[in-house]
Each structure stands twice: as C-alpha cells, then as structure tokens.
Amino acid sequence: MKKITINDIAKELGVTPSTVSRALAGNTRVSEKTRKLVADKAQEMGYEPNVMAASLRKGKSDTIGLVVPRINRHFFSNVISGVEEVLNPAGYNLVICQTGEDAEKERKAVATLLRNRVGGIILSLSVQTGLFDHLDEVVSRKVPLVQFDRINPDVEGDKIVNDNFSGAYMAVRHLLEEGYRHIVHFAGDLGLRAYAERFDGYKKAMEEAGLEVLPSMVFENTITRDAGYEAMGKLLADQKADAVFCAGDYSALGAIECLKAKGVKIPGDFGVVGYANEPFAELMYPSLTTVEQNAFVMGNKAASAMIRCLEGKAFNMEEVVPVSLIKRESSGKRR
Amino acid sequence: MKKITINDIAKELGVTPSTVSRALAGNTRVSEKTRKLVADKAQEMGYEPNVMAASLRKGKSDTIGLVVPRINRHFFSNVISGVEEVLNPAGYNLVICQTGEDAEKERKAVATLLRNRVGGIILSLSVQTGLFDHLDEVVSRKVPLVQFDRINPDVEGDKIVNDNFSGAYMAVRHLLEEGYRHIVHFAGDLGLRAYAERFDGYKKAMEEAGLEVLPSMVFENTITRDAGYEAMGKLLADQKADAVFCAGDYSALGAIECLKAKGVKIPGDFGVVGYANEPFAELMYPSLTTVEQNAFVMGNKAASAMIRCLEGKAFNMEEVVPVSLIKRESSGKRR
DNA sequence: TGCAAAAATACAATCGTTTGCACACTTCGC
DNA sequence: GCGAAGTGTGCAAACGATTGTATTTTTGCA
Numbered sequence: 001m002k003k004i005t006i007n008d009i010a011k012e013l014g015v016t017p018s019t020v021s022r023a024l025a026g027n028t029r030v031s032e033k034t035r036k037l038v039a040d041k042a043q044e045m046g047y048e049p050n051v052m053a054a055s056l057r058k059g060k061s062d063t064i065g066l067v068v069p070r071i072n073r074h075f076f077s078n079v080i081s082g083v084e085e086v087l088n089p090a091g092y093n094l095v096i097c098q099t100g101e102d103a104e105k106e107r108k109a110v111a112t113l114l115r116n117r118v119g120g121i122i123l124s125l126s127v128q129t130g131l132f133d134h135l136d137e138v139v140s141r142k143v144p145l146v147q148f149d150r151i152n153p154d155v156e157g158d159k160i161v162n163d164n165f166s167g168a169y170m171a172v173r174h175l176l177e178e179g180y181r182h183i184v185h186f187a188g189d190l191g192l193r194a195y196a197e198r199f200d201g202y203k204k205a206m207e208e209a210g211l212e213v214l215p216s217m218v219f220e221n222t223i224t225r226d227a228g229y230e231a232m233g234k235l236l237a238d239q240k241a242d243a244v245f246c247a248g249d250y251s252a253l254g255a256i257e258c259l260k261a262k263g264v265k266i267p268g269d270f271g272v273v274g275y276a277n278e279p280f281a282e283l284m285y286p287s288l289t290t291v292e293q294n295a296f297v298m299g300n301k302a303a304s305a306m307i308r309c310l311e312g313k314a315f316n317m318e319e320v321v322p323v324s325l326i327k328r329e330s331s332g333k334r335r
Numbered sequence: 336m337k338k339i340t341i342n343d344i345a346k347e348l349g350v351t352p353s354t355v356s357r358a359l360a361g362n363t364r365v366s367e368k369t370r371k372l373v374a375d376k377a378q379e380m381g382y383e384p385n386v387m388a389a390s391l392r393k394g395k396s397d398t399i400g401l402v403v404p405r406i407n408r409h410f411f412s413n414v415i416s417g418v419e420e421v422l423n424p425a426g427y428n429l430v431i432c433q434t435g436e437d438a439e440k441e442r443k444a445v446a447t448l449l450r451n452r453v454g455g456i457i458l459s460l461s462v463q464t465g466l467f468d469h470l471d472e473v474v475s476r477k478v479p480l481v482q483f484d485r486i487n488p489d490v491e492g493d494k495i496v497n498d499n500f501s502g503a504y505m506a507v508r509h510l511l512e513e514g515y516r517h518i519v520h521f522a523g524d525l526g527l528r529a530y531a532e533r534f535d536g537y538k539k540a541m542e543e544a545g546l547e548v549l550p551s552m553v554f555e556n557t558i559t560r561d562a563g564y565e566a567m568g569k570l571l572a573d574q575k576a577d578a579v580f581c582a583g584d585y586s587a588l589g590a591i592e593c594l595k596a597k598g599v600k601i602p603g604d605f606g607v608v609g610y611a612n613e614p615f616a617e618l619m620y621p622s623l624t625t626v627e628q629n630a631f632v633m634g635n636k637a638a639s640a641m642i643r644c645l646e647g648k649a650f651n652m653e654e655v656v657p658v659s660l661i662k663r664e665s666s667g668k669r670r
Numbered sequence: 671t672g673c674a675a676a677a678a679t680a681c682a683a684t685c686g687t688t689t690g691c692a693c694a695c696t697t698c699g700c
Numbered sequence: 701g702c703g704a705a706g707t708g709t710g711c712a713a714a715c716g717a718t719t720g721t722a723t724t725t726t727t728g729c730a
Contacts, residue, residue: 005716016680021718031678051451052391053716056685061387063430063451072412080406084433093451095398095430098419116386116398116428253618283588285620340686351710356688366708388686391715677726684718696707 004047013041024049055117060143063093064306065113067123069101069150074278075295076124079148082299083122090307092119103128110134120144120306125152127189144309148302149293150194158305159318160298164194167291167323168201171245171273174289174325176209179334180243180271183211186222186231186255188247198247198275223247228254236262242334243271249278249290256284256330267332277326286329297321339382348376359384390452395478398428399641400448402458404436404485409613410630411459414483417634418457425642427454438463445469455479455641460487462524462558479644483637484628485529493640494653495633499529502626502658503536506580506608509624509660511544514669515578515606518546521557521566521590523582533582533610558582563589571597577669578606584613584625591619591665602667612661621664628658 006020013020015034023030023038030038041047055061064087068076080096087094095118097109106126113121114137121138123145135155138145145157153159175183185202188195199218206213216239219231228251235241236258246252252274256266264270266286274281274290281288298321308315341355348355350369358365358373365373376382390396399422403411415431422429430453432444441461448456449472456473458480470490473480480492488494510518520537523530534553541548551574554566563586570576571593581587587609591601599605601621609616609625616623633656643650 003716007716017717018681018719019679021716022679025718029678034678048450050391050716052387052396053685054718056385056387056391056687057716057718059685070412071406071415072409074407077405077407077412081433093430093447095428098416112428115383280615280618283615283619338686342686352687353689353711354709356686357709360688364708369708385686388715389688391717392686392688394715672730673728675726675728678724680723681721683720686715688714690713691711693710694708696705698703698705700702 003050004042004045005050006047009038009041009045009047012045013037059117060119061117062091063095063116063118064303065095065097065109065116065118065121065123067097067099067106067109067113067121069099069124069126071096071098075149075276075293078295079124079299079302082296082301083303084299085296086300086303086307090303092307099126101126101128103130107134110138114138114141114143118143120146120310122146122148122302122306124148125150125192127192130191144306144314146302146305146309148298150192153193153318156316158302158309158315160302160305160321161194161318162293162298162321163323164197165201165204167275167293167325168198168245168247169205170201170323170325171275171289171291172202172205174327175243175245175271175273175331176205178267178271178331181211181334182239182241183243183245183271184217184219184235184241185213186219186228186244186246186248186251188221188223190220195247202245217241223251225250225254225257227251229258231255232258236264242269243331244273246272246274249274249276249281249288252288252290252330253280253284256286256288266330268335271332271334272330274330281326282328286332289328289331290326292324292326294321294323338385339377339380340385341382344373344376344380344382347380348372394452395454396452397426398430398451398453399638400430400432400444400451400453400456400458402432402434402441402444402448402456404434404459404461406431406433408611410484410611410628413630414459414634414637417631417636418638419634420631421635421638421642427642434461436461436463438465442469445473449473449476449478453478455481455645457481457483457637457641459483460485460527462527465526479641479649481637481640481644483633485527488528488653491651493637493644493650495637495640495656496529496653497628497633497656498658499532500536500539502610502628502660503533503580503582504540505536505658505660506610506624506626507537507540509662510578510580510606510608510666511540513602513606513666516546516669517574517576518578518580518606519552519554519570519576520548521554521563521579521581521583521586523556523558525555530582537580552576558586560585560589560592562586564593566590567593571599577604578666579608581607581609584609584611584616584623587623587625587665588615588619591621591623601665603670606667606669607665609665616661617663621667624663624666625661626658627661629656632656 010017010020023035099106139156148160151159222231232255277290277292345352345355358370434441474491483495486494557566567590612625612627
C-alpha cells in the first residue's frame, strides 16, 4: 500500500499538484468546484498530508514545544491538559520536555525544539534558571514564545500568570480571620516573580492587619517537603509563631509533619495554609487549606495566546488567571 | 543570520553536499581526514541539521510517540520520565499524547502520530479500548510498537509489563499474615491483562490459604475513587468481609473514605491494600499499604526496547518488571 | 463580436537532506 | 605494467509539499 501524495491526486484529476495543494488549503484562487472535487478525491484515495514536506517547505512546523519543570506535578500536568485541549483541535501537535528544574536541561530542551523548527514554544522556567539568553534566542528567531506561571517579565512575548498576589493575600487574610496572629511565611525563590508576588500578598495582608513582617519571619527557598520540615523545626525552637503561609503545598506538608511530630495541634495551636492544591492536600491529615491555581485554565489561555501569536497577532501581553482559596482543616480556628 | 546548510559547508570546503552529508553521518566511505574537516567546519559555521529535510528524505523521523491514558497519574508520569531518560540522550524526541482513557482519542492520537511519521510508538492502552485495528495499522506500516503495562498480547511488538501477579499475590499474602480472612477484591476491567493478572494473584493467595473466592467477592471495574466508595458501601451492607485488596490506589482511597464514614476502624476491623503507590498513599490517613510498580524502570525498559526495534532488531518479546509491597498503616494487624 | 479584466489553473523552482550509481584515482598481485 | 579490486568523491534524482509568476480560460461589457 503506497502512500498517496498530492501528485497522485493531481494525476487522477488531470490537474497540477499546485492546484491540489491550494485546493486542500482552501485557497480561494481555486474554484469552489475544483476544491470540492479535490477534497472528495483526496478522501476517496485516503490521502494523508506529509507534514514534513510541508514543514520543510514552509520552514516551520505545526508542532508546539512545551517546556515544564516536571510533568508529575499536579499543577503542570493540568496545564498540559489545558494546553492540549486547545491545541489539538486546532491542528497543532505538542511535544513536551521536562527540565527537572535544571537550568542546563532547560537550555538543551529549548535548543532541541528550535532545531526541530517547532512553530512556537510554551514554557515555564525552572527555579534554577538565572540566565535567559536561550529565551532571547527564541525571540530573535521570531519563534513565538508564551511563558506561564514562572516567567521572566523582561523577555518579549505573551505571559500567563496566576494571581499570586491575591491568592497569598486571601490565604493570609483567612488565617487572620481564624484568629492567628504570628504568621510566618515559607517562601520560594524570591528572585522568581511568582514567589515574590506571593510574598507581597502575605506582606500586604499582614500590614493591613497592623502586623509587622520581620525578616526572621520569612524563610526563603523553602518549598520542598524537607525544607518545610526543617524550617518548621527551627521556627518552633527560635520564635513565637502560630501559623504559616507556605508558597507551596510540599513545604506545607513538611511543616505539618514536623508539627505533628512535636505534638503541636493543627489547627488550634497552629494554622497552616499551602499553595497549589496538590491532590494530596485534600487527603492528608489534617487536610490542607490551600490555593487553587486553575492550572487547566492557565493551559487553555497559554495555548490560545500561542495560536494568536502563530496567526501573526503578537500581543506581548500579560494575562492573569484568578485563583481561589480552598478552606480545609489545617487552618481552622485558633483556640 | 541565515541558516547554514550542508551546501554552505560543501561550498566552503570545495566538496559536494553528498560528501558533507556522509561525513556528518560518520560514513566510512569518506576518508577520516575529510570527516574531521567537515566536522570542524560545521562546528565553526554553527551548522544545525534540518531535521525535517532529513526526515522527509528518509521517510521517517527521530521522534517517538508516547500514548498514555493520563499524564497526571503518578505511574504514567514516572514512566514518561523513565522513557525520556533513555530516549533523549540517544537523540530521539518524544511527543506525548493523552487519551483520557478514551478509545476514540486513542485512535486519533495514533493516527496523528502515524501521519507525522514518527519513528515509533510506545503505548499503554486506555481501559476503554476494545478494538485494536489502530495498533494493527501501526504494525502493518512497520512502525515499531512497544506496549507497556496495559497491553494487548495479540498485537505484534515488544511488551513491558509489571509483575501484576506477584504484586497482587504479595499484597493478599500480607493481609492474610496480618490476620485478615474475608478478603474481597476491587478489580479493574478483567478484560485487560494487567487487571486479570492481579485478580489471578489474589485468587492464588486465597486458595493457597484454603479460602474460597466467591464471585460476590470480586467487584469488577472498581478502580475509581467513587467506585471504591460505592462498592465498599454495598459490601458493608451485604456481606461479611474484613479486608479488601484493590487493583488501584484510587479505589482503595474511596473504600477507606467509606469505611471511615461508617466508623469502621482501619486497620483492626478492616484492612486495605491498594496498587500503584500513588503519592497520596503515603500521606493519607491511615497511610495506605500498596504495591510499587517501579514505573521509572518500566519507562527505561520501554525506551530501550524501542531503540532496539529502531535499530532493526525486532524482538517481539515480553519483559517483566518486578514490583514491591510497601507496607503502611492501612493493613495493620486484624484484632 | 471583440477585447480587456478577472478568474482559474499550470509551470517550475525551492526547502535541505539522503543515496544509488558513476567516476577517478590508488594500490596490488601476477 | 595491466587488469582487478579498493577508496574516496561527485552527480543528480529523489522525498512531498508550497508558492511566485506565467499562462490559459472565462467572464463582463460595450
């Protein structure tokens, strides 16, 4: 069973390949009648376009590259689903690369995507990434770039972020309303905007409540489970605190494990709020109050932005996806 | 900045493109000296091969398609990582497709991959899939196919499975050793081999212990959280049982939630073991005893098998990855 | 009916590699 | 010193689509 090409269709129909090509592309330069004829014949002969030939000629492909730190994070896998939902029906393919939060792998992934002439790149920075020339390279090659969540605002292109500030603000307000006062913050890398914004939201809520945020109350780079556990250990030893707002669910988990180990009652003696609504947040004990980021929606928007770019309307704009606070046990009333 | 092609290199060096092509491919038909010359020049000029042109000419690409039910399952995302670990260094790219357990989407994904002339396809069937002609199509096109975990043994090609039988057997043995006797099984779709094997392992362990497995003790198609909850509800109403071996962690979770809701003590009055070691298994309360499938290793093996196929050594063999039982709270001693 | 404008289609080059075949030049055994 | 291998390169035709520029056909209008 040989592959059918447009040449075969052309021969069969007594027209030229160019006409077939244009007909299939829906070009109005070929008559409605011929278009129908070609479409039917193509159908009949079981024609399947050769994507490579087209890409080679056009100098770019309908494949979009998606670069994320890790796909087994709930947040990212949902973003991926959201992206797919928009991209696939639109006829684009997705190739996904993991960086494992490693700057070097991120560079390599981007380089590979460019080498493969992807039509565009959707990317979320790894925490480690400090140099951004690989992104500049993308821009300078005029390959559309959409950043999401962990973005670098200085690089050209569309950006989709979640409302980190509001999320953090709501989380801390909630803790305050439940009666907690000495609220500390387990932050991420404050060099990354997402984490900086969460920190700002925390600070704002605290200051509005007339509470001062001392440097000792902020633990930077504390987003892993281990880091959360350790930081909480230090915290209990050093200072008076009755609640923590964590920039991620994993550090919240670590914090809770430490608190449980020390016999501190959650909630009541200590309140905990996380960020991300990882699947385990609902299932752990006590269940974790956290901020839902609507990753799926972010994926949708990132993909839509990409399609807009591909269609030539470069917006270079930033879109904010709303978040919501999911109240669970870990932040119940202070007693 | 124009793209450098082999023609540019050829011109610069005063040889022909064919020689450059062969030199870069390491063909021994061109002298060692020329090879070195070409390599250096390519380096110097910043040459980057155009993958599409090569693929077009060769009629296939260095891209491997990976089709999985959902990427946000711990198991699958780890398999993906495992596959990447092997494929990327070997110079292959991965495009990942989600089927969402939907047979139709699975067909479409495979069709798209074939249309894009991928070099090979690694796939795990969706539970829903009943017809396999899309896989036959892959085989008949001579595109290497590696199935993993949820496989169809009747389709040609390599297969990587985990030792479902042993996993299930160990799990049930463990429950028996802890003193449970009336052990039921929440199974998956027994039409799928993976689930059928888990059922067999369960049966074997029970029979060895001199316990009969009645049809009423097996709940088929019970792998979701909701299904687990419901089934447990029925179970408690209808019959005497003191433990359940679930073919997946999600149904185990549902079962535990139902048991907790009814005030049944876990462990003690009721033992629960799951399968898959989802991340939440460790964190829920009580923590869930479950079977670790070594997804990462499976991914490695699937990728290695694929590379073997691509290198022309079609083995058409089946490889079994060992599993291990992770003992946690939910299966503690019967009282 | 004739003729210019518009519509539809054809021609041919091109995208960047790969590869079968031909060709020249060594090398060697006899 | 003469064919026969053996080496290293060049030639040119693919691969299958796209697209700017002809060229033909159709249409509209006087």
